[in-house]
Amino acid sequence: MNDNRVNLGKHVNRVNRDTDVTDVTDTRTVLVVGSGPTGLLLAGDLATAGIPVTVVEKRPAGISNLSRAFVLHARTLEQLDARGLADELEALGRPQDRLPLFGGLALDFAALPSRFRHVLVIPQYEVEKVLLRRAREAGADIRYGTEMTALSQDADGVTVDVTGSGGERERLRAAYVVGADGMRSAVRSAVGLPFPGRSVVRSVILADVRLAEPPEALLSVNAVGDAFAFLGSFGDGYHRVVAWRRDRSAPDDAPVDLDEVREITRYVHGRDFGMHDARWLSRFHSDERQAPAYRVGRVLLAGDAAHVHTPAGGQGMNIGLQDAANLSWKLAQVVDGHAPDSLLDTYQAERHPVGRAALRSSGGMIRLVMARRPWTPALRKTLVAVLGRVGPARRRVAYQITGIGVRYPAPSGAHRTTGARVPDVALAGGRRLYRALRGGRFVLITPEPYDDRGAHGERLAVERWAGDRRTSVLVRPDGYVAWASDTAGPTAGIEAALAAHLG
Template sequence: MRANPGTDVIVVGAGPTGMLLAGDLAATGLSVTVIERRPHESSNMTRAFGVHARTLELLDARGLADELVTTGTLITSLRLFRRLSLDLTRLPSRFPYLLITPQYEVERLLERRALSTGVTFRYDTELTGLSQTTDSVTAEIADADGARSTLHARYLVGADGVRSAVRTSLGLPFPGRSVIRSIVLADVRLTEEPEGLLTVNGANDAFAFIAPFGDGWYRVMGWNRKRQVSDREPVGLDEVREIARLALGTDHGMHDPRWISRFHSDERQVPAYRTGRVFLAGDAAHVHSPAGGQGMNTGMQDAANLSWKLASVVKGQALDPEALLDSYHAERHPVGATVLRGSGGIVRLAMAHNPLQRAARSLISRFLSAVRPAAAKAMGMVSGIGIAYDAPRGAHRLTGRRAPDLQLAEGRLYELLRKGEFVLVAPEGETPAAPAAPDSAVHAHWSTNRRGALLVRPDGYIAWATDQ
């Protein structure tokens, strides 16, 4: 087994989570190697297809959002269970919608950025084991020809999905359970266009979801309570049509499928996102129901939270390195747990089949339709806009909250965040003594006569604030 030269960080997994993280780290000047077991040109017909507002904000802070938006369809309202309508245009974001676009479009932009910042990709390479000391991590890898070698790094991040080799190598449990068996996915063309851009309903022991990609193709997801079979059981277009007719009353003339698959949905979460010098992110750390389309989004938000912390520690800029690295788990593990509960609640409503359960679904739908603050909170959590982190006792009320895209004298906040640094916002001519502000912070000013100051982290959350 030969040894390879070291790198600052090894990222295992070249999905959206891994590539966003790798690109962020390399953009700060770190050396980063990505290991991916799939061939580079492997199939890109993937499950994820929705990019929420908060994820688009993070991509905006990397100069990628506007280009990604051109690849898909914008969903400005959600109609669920034929009664509940959620108006996404009310989201307080530059991106008040759900973007429907294939995961491979997200990966294309993130890979391009990662390559431009100097990330090294090793496709067709599998992690076979790892070990760590107090100051390094050693990854054992094997390429497609079976040649084995070791790669050394200061830190390693497992973003390698639900069957994570990193998590397995650490011996970590992945507690939880299977929620739904035999979910079918298909990309099809339709003869009859649905009335709304996004169609969701559950009825007659089935539920179905249809969303347009914007290029004539539609993503269909469905489940039939009376047909619970193994993931290995073949699935054809007739089965997809039948599920749609049961749940929606019509199959909209589905034809010419380009991809059909069957899978099951689990709810699981690893107890610890950090083990020494090894971290877990995305589906390697948490997996949940596809309801709400939050899987890919939550993983990319994990990456944005971890990347600046890891870069700060590796570059020797952190005042308390261990506390900063531990804050990744402290902030993101509760978010993962919330997503598990929320997506699980949506899918259980969709699966409601007895009169009591359906009455409860109807009551919840009417409540959210009538009570605007409750609907806003629900949209905020699903879109990611409403996610906030716990602040220390006595901190300003804004600490830990997402920073909106403020219009500043120097331009939009999220354009300034493209530098990958903290942004300190204050009145013109003032430089407040923000206790957590690094020397490299970008200084910006209000475009109005507003008082007070904000220190915004590289991931767009407020680290410190004052009204003075």
């Protein structure tokens, strides 16, 4: 176990053994708590890999259309492409090659080194529908109206007590539990992990409205120092409005009326776009928080249960989905006995820094928007100018927000590409990498024929480069380099690499 893990005996809540419950045991099962995008992607991956997976969700069945997340970034679309889902979501959403931030600043994605050179405007509920269908078709057991009430773990597994909507109680036994149950995670609380941080923006208004005079852009945002307003189209006649004004502070449960939304939008944009027919109005506060550990023994955290930050840049849902893509194949390897339990420690090592970077970037943007010091407008103007004129700076910001720039740490002495994201490279025979990755497989790309998969069967796809590259590369199921060698052929250590990474 690494030093970031929390002491298990100190933090675990023990189950009341006298509770009258049904005992359900399967030591290969992974239990996922939470059926948002993160939990559903994870469940679908595990079920596709043949791992028994149960998802418990305290909400009743049905996908809410009142979700906050609104965009899919390029790296997330690549991960969805590796699951055969990206094209379907692209047809449901609307691509936009620029993402507006503030003060006229926008990120241009047209030059991204990706098949997806845009941000896809699509509400979270559409993403959830597709992920839910996939998880069910793969065999995941999805239980709505079911709340986790207690959790304990031992050396062999995790015991979870759940209560159904009718009061029925059940005891579930799993090899591992993943908390994907959001900011107020019951799983995180059950293992005693703190969630340090603070509220950054209070009394942010969310509204879904119709507009008599909608803006030309799918996404519109502006800030004036003491207020900001974002507008985004759902594509069904409604627009999401996110609005804040410094002098309109109120608790989250304070009522909101459409006049308040109109007033803030006029103040920021100069007009209210003829808002009418609000189908939803709400207030929330935006926090910056991150759990110190994403793993405590056999319990792991993903998505908002592990990290939350401001909505600036639209990174929230995307980072959660990328968490799931990183964790799912590792859990499958460990549960099936192909890798030691210590492989799960790399989830913390690889994803915790990504969550921390998102807190910094989104927090920096929102603070710059909100700051009221006299020099702030000049700083914003300078930043817009720098990002508009300096290619490397603009590219660095775009890579960070889209996830394209994420690179994982590599062991000492590893090939220079180890841990790097692999783009959707062309393969021999007109194939491409992200199609070969489907099904949660590793992909070995070689310059010469290599047909001996040994005992790895359907867990490994062997491909050749479309061109004359001489490097052999083993690509992980999440699209990052596991191993590489500049010397072609089996003598370069291919067999050793396969044994080390596939068991």
